[in-house]
Amino acid sequence: xxxxxPTPEEQVAEKQTERDEDEFTxxxxxRQQINEAIDNEDPxxxxxxxxxxxxxxxxxxxxxxxxxKRRIFIGLYGGEIDGEILSEIDESxxxxxxxxxxxxVLAEAVREMDSDDVxxxxxxxxxxxxxxxxxxxxxxxxxxxxQSLAYPEYSAGRLMQSEVVTAPEHWTAGEAxxxxxxxxxxxxxxxxxxxxxxxRHPVGYVTLGRLLAAKRSTPMRELEEDSFRxxxxxxxEGDVAYAFNQYHLISAPVVDADDRLVGxxxxxxxxxxxxxxxxxxxxxxxxxxxxxxLTDTVPQTVRQRVPWLATNILTALAAASVIGLFEGSIAQxxxxxxxxxxxxxxxxxxxxxxxxxxxxxxxxxxxxxxxSMRVIRREALVGLLNGTIFGxxxxxxxxxxxxxFALGAVIGFAMIINLFVAALAGILVPLALDKLGADPxxxxxxxxTTVTDVVGFFAFLGLATVVLL
Amino acid sequence: xxxxxPTPEEQVAEKQTERDEDEFTxxxxxRQQINEAIDNEDPxxxxxxxxxxxxxxxxxxxxxxxxxKRRIFIGLYGGEIDGEILSEIDESxxxxxxxxxxxxVLAEAVREMDSDDVxxxxxxxxxxxxxxxxxxxxxxxxxxxxQSLAYPEYSAGRLMQSEVVTAPEHWTAGEAxxxxxxxxxxxxxxxxxxxxxxxRHPVGYVTLGRLLAAKRSTPMRELEEDSFRxxxxxxxEGDVAYAFNQYHLISAPVVDADDRLVGxxxxxxxxxxxxxxxxxxxxxxxxxxxxxxLTDTVPQTVRQRVPWLATNILTALAAASVIGLFEGSIAQxxxxxxxxxxxxxxxxxxxxxxxxxxxxxxxxxxxxxxxSMRVIRREALVGLLNGTIFGxxxxxxxxxxxxxFALGAVIGFAMIINLFVAALAGILVPLALDKLGADPxxxxxxxxTTVTDVVGFFAFLGLATVVLL
Numbered sequence: 001x002x003x004x005x006p007t008p009e010e011q012v013a014e015k016q017t018e019r020d021e022d023e024f025t026x027x028x029x030x031r032q033q034i035n036e037a038i039d040n041e042d043p044x045x046x047x048x049x050x051x052x053x054x055x056x057x058x059x060x061x062x063x064x065x066x067x068x069k070r071r072i073f074i075g076l077y078g079g080e081i082d083g084e085i086l087s088e089i090d091e092s093x094x095x096x097x098x099x100x101x102x103x104x105v106l107a108e109a110v111r112e113m114d115s116d117d118v119x120x121x122x123x124x125x126x127x128x129x130x131x132x133x134x135x136x137x138x139x140x141x142x143x144x145x146x147q148s149l150a151y152p153e154y155s156a157g158r159l160m161q162s163e164v165v166t167a168p169e170h171w172t173a174g175e176a177x178x179x180x181x182x183x184x185x186x187x188x189x190x191x192x193x194x195x196x197x198x199x200r201h202p203v204g205y206v207t208l209g210r211l212l213a214a215k216r217s218t219p220m221r222e223l224e225e226d227s228f229r230x231x232x233x234x235x236x237e238g239d240v241a242y243a244f245n246q247y248h249l250i251s252a253p254v255v256d257a258d259d260r261l262v263g264x265x266x267x268x269x270x271x272x273x274x275x276x277x278x279x280x281x282x283x284x285x286x287x288x289x290x291x292x293x294l295t296d297t298v299p300q301t302v303r304q305r306v307p308w309l310a311t312n313i314l315t316a317l318a319a320a321s322v323i324g325l326f327e328g329s330i331a332q333x334x335x336x337x338x339x340x341x342x343x344x345x346x347x348x349x350x351x352x353x354x355x356x357x358x359x360x361x362x363x364x365x366x367x368x369x370x371x372s373m374r375v376i377r378r379e380a381l382v383g384l385l386n387g388t389i390f391g392x393x394x395x396x397x398x399x400x401x402x403x404x405f406a407l408g409a410v411i412g413f414a415m416i417i418n419l420f421v422a423a424l425a426g427i428l429v430p431l432a433l434d435k436l437g438a439d440p441x442x443x444x445x446x447x448x449t450t451v452t453d454v455v456g457f458f459a460f461l462g463l464a465t466v467v468l469l
Numbered sequence: 470x471x472x473x474x475p476t477p478e479e480q481v482a483e484k485q486t487e488r489d490e491d492e493f494t495x496x497x498x499x500r501q502q503i504n505e506a507i508d509n510e511d512p513x514x515x516x517x518x519x520x521x522x523x524x525x526x527x528x529x530x531x532x533x534x535x536x537x538k539r540r541i542f543i544g545l546y547g548g549e550i551d552g553e554i555l556s557e558i559d560e561s562x563x564x565x566x567x568x569x570x571x572x573x574v575l576a577e578a579v580r581e582m583d584s585d586d587v588x589x590x591x592x593x594x595x596x597x598x599x600x601x602x603x604x605x606x607x608x609x610x611x612x613x614x615x616q617s618l619a620y621p622e623y624s625a626g627r628l629m630q631s632e633v634v635t636a637p638e639h640w641t642a643g644e645a646x647x648x649x650x651x652x653x654x655x656x657x658x659x660x661x662x663x664x665x666x667x668x669r670h671p672v673g674y675v676t677l678g679r680l681l682a683a684k685r686s687t688p689m690r691e692l693e694e695d696s697f698r699x700x701x702x703x704x705x706e707g708d709v710a711y712a713f714n715q716y717h718l719i720s721a722p723v724v725d726a727d728d729r730l731v732g733x734x735x736x737x738x739x740x741x742x743x744x745x746x747x748x749x750x751x752x753x754x755x756x757x758x759x760x761x762x763l764t765d766t767v768p769q770t771v772r773q774r775v776p777w778l779a780t781n782i783l784t785a786l787a788a789a790s791v792i793g794l795f796e797g798s799i800a801q802x803x804x805x806x807x808x809x810x811x812x813x814x815x816x817x818x819x820x821x822x823x824x825x826x827x828x829x830x831x832x833x834x835x836x837x838x839x840x841s842m843r844v845i846r847r848e849a850l851v852g853l854l855n856g857t858i859f860g861x862x863x864x865x866x867x868x869x870x871x872x873x874f875a876l877g878a879v880i881g882f883a884m885i886i887n888l889f890v891a892a893l894a895g896i897l898v899p900l901a902l903d904k905l906g907a908d909p910x911x912x913x914x915x916x917x918t919t920v921t922d923v924v925g926f927f928a929f930l931g932l933a934t935v936v937l938l
Contacts, residue, residue, distance in 0.1 A: 031839055054696075056715045064840050180681045190678045191660050191719070208677035209659045212649045227523075245744055246525045248737040250660070250719070268717040271740050275714055278747035279829065282754070286825030287818065294830050294844055301851045302858075305822050309859060312818045316811040317866065323807045330799070330806045337799045337806035338792045342785040344810065345922070349756065349781045353774050356755035357763070360748065366763050370500055371533050375763055382770045389771075390778060397786065453814070 034061060038069055043076040050077065059088035062097065063295050074100045081105060083112030087121065092293040094121065098129070107136035114188070115144040116161040116269060123149065123158065147262065156240050157233035159273065160254040160263030163187040167220060169195040169203050174216030176206070189266065194253045195220055200260045202253040204228050230255045233262055237273045242365065244270035281363055284441040285356065287312070311446050319344065319453035326461035329469055335402050336464050339411055343460045346390055347418035347452030354379050354426025355444045362434050363441070376427050383423025384416065391415035410467050414460035418452060425451040503530060507538055512545040519546065528557035531566065532764050543569045550574060552581030556590065561762040563590065567598070576605035583657070584613040585630040585738065592618065592627065616731065625709050626702035628742065629723040629732030632656040636689060638664040638672050643685030645675070658735065663722045664689055669729045671722040673697050699724045702731055706742045711834065713739035750832055753910040754825065756781070780915050788813065788922035795930035798938055804871050805933055808880055812929045815859055816887035816921030823848050823895025824913045831903050832910070845896050852892025853885065860884035879936055883929035887921060894920040 030049065037045040050058055062085075065073055070093070074081070078101050086109045089097055098106060098121075110118060110133050118137070122130045122145070134142050144162035151157025165186060167176045176193055180186070192205040204224035214223055231240055231252050243249060244267050254263040280290040289304030296304070323330075323340070330337050358375075361367030367375060395412030399405055429447045430440035499518065506514040519527055531554075534542055539562070543550070547570055555578045558566055567575060567590075579587060579602050587606070591599045591614070603611050613631035620626025634655060636645045645662055649655065661674040673693035683692055700709055700721050712718065713736050723732045749759040758773030765773070792799075792809070799806050827844070830836030836844060864881030868874055898916045899909035 028838060054716055056717075060835075063835075064837070066843065177681065180678075183682070186678060186682050189676065189719070191676075207658065207660075208681060209649075209655060212646065212677060212681070213652070213655050245737075245740055247523055248525075250658070250737070267736050267740065268714075268719070271714055271736065271743065274740065275743060275747075278744075278751070279833075282747070282751050282825060282829060285751070286754075286821050288822045288826055292826060294826070294835050294840065296847075298847055298850045298854070301847065302854050305819070305851065305855060306858065308822065309815065309818055309855060313811070313815060313859060313862065316814045319814070320807050320811055323810070327803045327807065331803045334796045334800045334806075337803075337809075338789050338796065340806075341792070341810055341813065341922070341926075342782070342789055345785045345788070345918075346778065346782060349778060350774070352755050353757045353777065356751060357757055357761060360751060361763050364748075366529075366532075368533070369497060371763065374535065378765075378767055378770065381767045382774065385767070385771050386774060386778060389775065390782060393782065449814075453810070457810075 038073050046076050055084035056088045058085050063090050079105055083109040087113055087117035092295050110136050114161045118145050119148040119158055151233050154237045156231045156235040156254050159237050159269055160265050162263045164194055164264045165190050166194045166196045169197055171220050173211055173214040173218045176220055191250050196261055202230055202261045238277050241270045241274040281441045315450040319457055322454050322457045329465045332469055340457055340460050343414050343418055344453045344456035347422040347456040348449050350419045351422035351426045351448040351452045354423050355430055355448050358427050358430040359441045379423045379427045383420040387416035387419030406468055410463045414463055417459045418456040421455045422452045507542050515545050524553035525557045527554050532559050548574055552578040556582055556586035561764050579605050583630045587614050588617045588627055620702050623706045625700045625704040625723050628706050628738055629734050631732045633663055633733045634659050635663045635665045638666055640689050642680055642683040642687045660719050665730055671699055671730045707746050710739045710743040750910045784919040788926055791923050791926045798934045801938055809926055809929050812883050812887055813922045813925035816891040816925040817918050819888045820891035820895040820917040820921045823892050824899055824917050827896050827899040828909045848892045848896045852889040856885035856888030875937055879932045883932055886928045887925040890924045891921045
C-alpha cells in the first residue's frame with residue numbers, strides 16, 4: 001500500500017457515503033444522460049451510452065422506464081436488443097417488449113439464447129407467439145425447447161439447458177482433453193464433464209480443473225467429484241435451488257424418468273430461483289401478489305392487493321362482531337374500548353413473529369417432522385413468558401392510568417392468554433397448512449391474525465364482563 | 470421411455486405425495502436410526518449410518534439435536550468431524566460444538582478448511598480461542614486468514630479465499646495448460662484463471678472450458694471473458710451477492726485498495742450470502758432478531774423477541790391514548806368501539822403491503838432515486854382506490870348492521886383517509902430510513918403501524934364526534 005492511499009477505515013467511510021451510488025448500479029448521471037437521449041430521440045447517443053453496459057444493466061434500464069418512454073426506447077434501440085438483454089428483462093414487462101420488437105430482431109435474439117432461456121421466455125406465451133418464436137429456432141434447438149416444455153412448470157426440466165458436455169465413462173483424461181480440443185461445438189460456459197454409460201445414464205462428473213491437472217493416462221472415473229448427484233427432471237425448482245445451496249453444487253446433470261441424461265442445470269439459474277422463491281415468500285407473507293413488481297401499473301397493483309385486503313376485512317368483521325357481543329360491558333366501562341386494541345395488537349405481533357420463523361423454517365427445511373414437537377414446545381413457552389412479561393407491564397400501566405387494580409389484572413391475564421394462543425397459532429397453522437400441501441406463506445398470516453384478534457377481544461372483554469361488571 | 474414407466478403426470482402426483490420426504494433431506498427412518506444409535510451410545514452404528522452422508526446433511530443432523538443429545542453425539546462421533554462438516558454447521562451452535570471437540574480433532578479440521586471458511590469460523594470468537602485455532606494453521610494459511618480478518622466485517626475481504634490460480638497476462642493457452650499440469654498445488658474447486666500484470670493487477674480471466682478448447686498458441690488475452698469484473702475487498706457482502714446474481718458470475722477476483730489481487734470469491738459463497746440477506750430481511754420485517762434460529766433456546770428466543778414487542782406496546786399505547794381522547798363519544802355511541810378496529814387493522818394491512826414492496830425494492834436495487842417519485846405516485850393512487858373500494862364496502866356493511874347511514878358514511882370516509890395515509894407511510898418511511906442509512910426492514914413496520922393505528926382511530930372517532938354527536 002503506498003503512502004497516499006486511503007487507510008481501510010477511510011475506505012469504509014468513503015463506501016458508506018457512497019452507499020446510494022455503489023459500484024454495481026449505473027450511476028445517476030449516466031441514467032440521466034440515457035433519459036435525455038431518449039427524450040431527444042437520439043439513437044447514436046443512446047448506443048454510445050449503452051455500448052459499454054452489461055446486458056443485465058440495460059435490462060434494468062428498460063424496466064425502469066415508464067411504458068410510453070419504453071416504447072420510444074425500443075423504437076430507437078430495438079435493433080440492438082439481443083438474446084442476452086432479452087433474457088435479463090423481468091417477466092412482468094417482457095411480453096410488452098417482445099411485442100414491440102421488429103420480428104427479425106426477435107428471431108435473431110432468440111437464436112442466440114440458450115435453450116433454458118428460450119423456455120423461460122416462451123413458457124407463459126400464447127400459442128401463436130410461441131409458435132412464431134419456435135419457428136425462428138433451428139431444428140435441434142427447437143427440439144430441445146420442446147422437450148423442456150414437456151416437463152411441468154417450475155420443474156427442473158424447465159430450468160435445465162440441453163447443451164451438456166459428456167464423455168464415455170471408460171475414457172482417460174487424455175481422451176477427454178483431446179475430445180474437447182477437437183470439438184468445435186461447446187457451450188459458452190461449462191465447468192464439468194458428465195460421464196455417461198452406454199445407455200446415457202450419468203455415472204459421475206469431473207471438474208475441468210481436475211481434468212487439466214491429471215496425467216493423460218488417468219481414467220476419468222478416478223477423477224470424479226464426491227459431490228456428484230443427479231436431479232430428476234420432475235423435481236420442483238425450489239428443491240433444486242435448495243440442493244445447490246446445501247451441497248455447494250456448481251452444475252448438476254438432469255435425468256428423465258429412466259435416469260437418462262437430458263440436460264444440465266448450472267448454479268446461476270439455481271441462484272435466480274432461490275432469489276425468486278425468497279421474493280415470493282416475503283411478498284406472500286405481506287399479502288402482496290407474489291408476482292408484483294415495481295413496474296406494475298396502478299390497476300395491476302390494485303388487482304394484486306385487493307384479495308388480501310378483502311380476506312382481512314372478513315377477519316376485521318369477525319373481530320368486530322366479537323366486540324359487538326360485549327357492547328353492554330363497554331357502555332358500562334368505556335376504558336375497555338380504550339384498552340382492547342392493545343391486547344389484540346400485541347397478540348398479532350407475537351403471532352407474526354412465530355409464524356415468520358415457522359414459514360422460514362419450512363422453506364429452508366430446518367423445520368421438519370422430527371423437531372416440530374420441540375419447536376412447538378419452545379414457542380408455547382416463549383408465548384407464556386412474553387405474555388407474562390407484557391401482561392405485567394400493561395397491567396401496571398393500566399393500574400396507574402385508570403387507577404383500577406382489577407382492570408389491570410384483567411388486561412394482564414388477557415395478555416397472557418392471547419400471547420400464548422398467538423404462539424400456538426403461529427406455529428401450528430403453518431405446520432398444518434404445509435401438511436395439507438398449501439403454501440404456509442400465503443395463508444398463515446390471515447389465519448393467525450384472525451385467531452389473535454378474536455381471542456384477544458374475547459379474552460379481555462369476556463374476563464372484564466365476568467370479573468368487573 | 471419404456472411402457473411401464475410412469476407418465477409425467479403420474480410422476481408429478483407421486484412427487485406431491487412425497488413432498489415431506491423429498492430426495493434432498495435425509496429420510497425419516499434414517500434420522501430415527503441415527504437417534505437410536507445416539508441413545509444406545511453406539512459409535513460403530515453411528516459411523517456406519519453417517520458414512521455415506523454429505524457433510525452438509527451431517528451438519529443439519531447435529532443442528533437438529535437437543536443440546537444434551539448433541540453432547541453425546543460429539544462424544545461418539547467427534548473424532549470424525551472434519552473441516553467440511555465444521556464449516557457447514559450453523560453459526561448459532563458452532564461455538565458450542567467447537568468447545569466440545571477434542572483439541573487435536575479441531576486443529577486437524579481447521580487445517581483442512583479453505584481460508585474463507587476458517588475466517589467464517591473464527592471471526593466471532595474471543596481472542597484466546599481465535600489464537601488457538603490460528604496456531605493450528607501453517608504459516609501461509611495463517612497469514613491468509615489474518616489478511617482477511619484485517620478487512621471489515623461483512624466485506625468482500627472476509628468472504629474471499631486467498632487461493633487463486635493466476636497466470637501472467639502475456640502467456641499463451643499452451644503455457645497456461647502446461648503450468649496447470651505441472652503445478653502440484655491447486656485449489657479443490659476453480660473455474661477460471663485470473664490474468665495479472667507484473668504488479669499483480671488482475672486484467673481479465675479465462676474459463677477453463679475456453680482454455681481447453683483453444684489452440685496452444687492462442688494468447689490468453691484473446692480468450693478473456695466479457696463478464697470480467699473485479700470486486701473491492703471493502704465492498705459490502707450484500708453488494709457482492711447482488712453482483713453475482715445480476716451478472717451471472719461464477720467467480721470474481723478481489724482486489725485491495727491498490728487494485729492488487731488479494732483473493733477470489735466463488736458463487737457458492739455469494740449464494741450463501743444472498744440466502745442470509747433474504748433471511749435477515751424477512752425476519753427483520755417480522756420483528757424477530759435477525760440471527761434467530763430454530764435451534765435457539767427459550768431464553769434466547771425471548772430475548773430476541775422482547776425488543777420488538779416492547780416497541781409495539783408503545784405503538785399500542787399511543788393508539789390507546791388516541792381512543793382515550795374520545796371516551797365521551799364512545800360512551801354515547803358504543804358502535805364506535807365495535808367498528809374502530811376495522812379501520813385501524815385495514816390501514817395496517819395496506820401499509821404492510823406497501824412497505825414490503827418498498828423494502829424489497831430497496832434490497833434488490835429496483836427502487837432508486839430515479840423511479841421513487843413514480844412509485845410514490847403509484848402507491849398514493851393505489852391507496853386512494855383501495856380506500857374507496859373498502860370504504861364503500863365497510864360503509865355498506867355498517868349501514869346494514871347498525872341501520873345508521875351517517876355512521877356508514879363516517880367509517881367509509883375514515884377508511885379512505887387511513888388507506889391513503891397507509892400507502893404514503895408505507896413508501897415514504899422505508900425511503901426515508903434508507904436515505905438516513907438505517908435498515909428499512911428493521912424499523913419500517915413499527916413506524917408504519919403506529920401511523921396507521923393513530924390515524925385510523927383519530928380519523929374515525931374524530932369524524933364521528935364532529936358529524937354524529
